Amino acid sequence: QAKGDGRNCFKYFSEELTLAARERIKTEFHLRQALERGELSLFYQPQFRVTDGKIIGAEALIRWRTADGEMIPPLRFIPIAEETGLITVIGNWVIETTCSQGKEWLNAGLPPLRLAVNLSSKQFLHSDICEVIEKTLAKTGFPAHLLELELTESILMKREKEAIDILNRLHELGVHLAIDDFGTGYSSLAYLKSFPLDVLKIDKSFIEDIPRHSDDMEITATIIAMAKNLRMRVVAEGVESPEQMTFLQKHQCDLYQGYYSSPPLPAAEFAYFYAQHCTDKQA
Numbered sequence: 193q194a195k196g197d198g199r200n201c202f203k204y205f206s207e208e209l210t211l212a213a214r215e216r217i218k219t220e221f222h223l224r225q226a227l228e229r230g231e232l233s234l235f236y237q238p239q240f241r242v243t244d245g246k247i248i249g250a251e252a253l254i255r256w257r258t259a260d261g262e263m264i265p266p267l268r269f270i271p272i273a274e275e276t277g278l279i280t281v282i283g284n285w286v287i288e289t290t291c292s293q294g295k296e297w298l299n300a301g302l303p304p305l306r307l308a309v310n311l312s313s314k315q316f317l318h319s320d321i322c323e324v325i326e327k328t329l330a331k332t333g334f335p336a337h338l339l340e341l342e343l344t345e346s347i348l349m350k351r352e353k354e355a356i357d358i359l360n361r362l363h364e365l366g367v368h369l370a371i372d373d374f375g376t377g378y379s380s381l382a383y384l385k386s387f388p389l390d391v392l393k394i395d396k397s398f399i400e401d402i403p404r405h406s407d408d409m410e411i412t413a414t415i416i417a418m419a420k421n422l423r424m425r426v427v428a429e430g431v432e433s434p435e436q437m438t439f440l441q442k443h444q445c446d447l448y449q450g451y452y453s454s455p456p457l458p459a460a461e462f463a464y465f466y467a468q469h470c471t472d473k474q475a
């Protein structure tokens with residue numbers, strides 16, 4: 193009997209593996225196809241200055257709309273792209289698309305604006321990211337100081353020495369470096385000092401519960417104050433309410449992004465929104 197059970201167990205287990213593997217291969221195939229068919233696009237979410245509401249930059253966020261119109265959120269396909277190694281192709285596409293778009297907007301006469309791109313850990317540690325950035329800037333003509341790269345704490349924690357090395361080389365190119373989702377990992381603010389970072393983005397999970405949770409308010413105020421001590425620009429993510437805005441003004445957060453002022457927008461809509469905004473601010 194025991195023998196039979198074992199065999200069933202094994203059979204079940206191996207079928208599970210096959211299923212998972214098959215699922216991954218299928219998604220990888222669809223993702224590749226999505227790239228070729230132009231189903232991937234970038235949305236841009238404006239970043240506003242807290243003091244006067246002026247747009248200072250935008251974050252590029254990937255979107256996948258399948259042929260039948262379904263929108264697949266990045267958190268459902270970026271991890272698979274990481275596992276299969278496709279992230280390098282997709283990541284390079286994101287960098288190049290952002291830089292060409294930025295250059296186009298400059299050529300069209302829009303006032304300069306910093307564009308931020310999210311990097312995944314594989315892309316950061318396992319590809320020659322410095323070379324990719326350098327070549328893409330040269331190819332598109334987008335100025336380095338207008339490009340910002342967003343990294344997460346986990347990327348930096350993974351291989352500390354290697355990460356510092358890469359960050360220093362990126363800095364030499366003139367791009368800005370941001371730490372994304374700050375507060376969700378394990379790194380301390382003191383630890384941050386060892387990395388050449390320009391921008392700190394407070395994770396939206398802290399902003400979300402302002403002003404309901406006093407803990408989150410204290411954490412946010414502390415992060416803002418310490419980031420300022422480290423001479424980093426602070427950005428609050430996921431700002432949705434006037435109460436949150438009042439809080440950020442009071443604690444002198446530098447920038448914010450969130451549905452309160454604008455969701456991520458398709459490129460053309462973003463350009464329109466930004467142009468409109470610049471005219472308003474001038475008047």
Ligand code: C2E
Nearest residue numbers: 253254266267270286310311312430431432449450451456
């Ligand atoms: P993230 O970089 O932290 O991006 C912020 C996320 O918050 C975005 O989700 C954005 O749409 C969402 N958001 C913006 N304002 C608000 C708000 O007021 N309230 C709430 N609740 N959410 C808001 P999205 O676009 O679904 O992206 C999710 C994550 O996927 C990103 O988190 C980033 O980690 C990853 N991602 C997106 N695009 C790329 C990409 O091109 N490459 C890589 N490697 N990762 C990407």
Ligand code: MG
Nearest residue numbers: 251310342372
């Ligand atoms: Mg981000």
Ligand code: MG
Nearest residue numbers: 372373393429
């Ligand atoms: Mg974030």
Ligand code: MG
Nearest residue numbers: 373395396397
């Ligand atoms: Mg987050």
